[in-house]
Amino acid sequence: MADPQAPRAINTAGAWSSRALGVRVAARQREQQVRQVGRLRGQVEECEGAAWALASELQRLREERDDVVSQLHSARDDLEQALGERDALRERLIQFQLSQEVAPE
Numbered sequence: 001m002a003d004p005q006a007p008r009a010i011n012t013a014g015a016w017s018s019r020a021l022g023v024r025v026a027a028r029q030r031e032q033q034v035r036q037v038g039r040l041r042g043q044v045e046e047c048e049g050a051a052w053a054l055a056s057e058l059q060r061l062r063e064e065r066d067d068v069v070s071q072l073h074s075a076r077d078d079l080e081q082a083l084g085e086r087d088a089l090r091e092r093l094i095q096f097q098l099s100q101e102v103a104p105e
Helices: 008-102
Strands: none
16 A cells, blocks of 8 residues: 555555455454354353253153162062962972872872
């Protein structure tokens, strides 16, 4: 812009015009950055909300798993008891059958 052949007023006007253009570009960039930051904040909030929801769901699933494990342990204990009773009854039946063979009526 500093053309020695051009009048000083034109050089000054060109310099101010360039500065004004630079200011407008900087202002536009700032506006874009403010919008971008706003969008990013919104995305962060969404992600935080999703993370809390997932943490809550994970806790619910852990509690559900613990309940199922407890039920399975109880069912296993009940089954072991039933098998023990079955074995005891089978033994009594065998003893009864043997006693019937030894001393028939």
